[in-house]
Amino acid sequence: MLDVALFLSNATRLKAVLELGPSASYYTTLVALLSISLLLQVVIGILLVVIARLNLNEVEKQWRLNRLNNAATTLVFITVVINVFITAFGAHKTGHPAARTSRNPL
Template identity: 70%
Template sequence: MGSEREMINLNPLSPGSRRENTININHYATKKSVAESMLDVALFMANATQLKAVLEQGPSFQYYATLIALISVSLFFQTAIGILLIVVARMNLNDVTKQQRLDMLNNVATALIFITVIVNIFITAFGVQKTGILYGRRLY
């Protein structure tokens, strides 16, 4: 369990129930980073699947080069975000000397996430056409 300095009492008016009303800020930040990393992995897998579909379409696909570039940029940013989140999760938020750096890294990660979302909106807009035996067939 963390030291007294790492704990924050959420209800200072009831000192007798300190154990129930305290949180470890460092653990909270680590859990938040892990959750963000899981979402990053899910998006990474979706982009990898989209990249596979575009490569299967081949260069004859109208937006082939555009989608390859956008998906590659998205995968690059997601890798950078993942590394940043690992660095942030491993640093002690309660160490005052590291707080400014952590804040800067968190802001960079947030900006990269925003850019990645915008890039993925364009990936979705250009889309990947369906392939396979049922493509082009009408089902009644």
């Protein structure tokens, strides 16, 4: 569930950055980082499904499971580091659209 939450958060951030357009600070960097993060999360999800389908009790598959598990762990770490940079560059949309369009001061 945490992976799904991160995926949705990154998709929302990507949408916000794309709505702000190329005039936004760090636009290209954020689009690239968010795209890489989303792609890695899809790869991790597929990798976890493959790992779950293999039988750990079969000795000949244990080395493959170990390698797949190490790959998944490495990709999760890289995804976390990328998301730290995404947060540092600030991909959040600021301001309230309703407040900006309202003409009524009350």
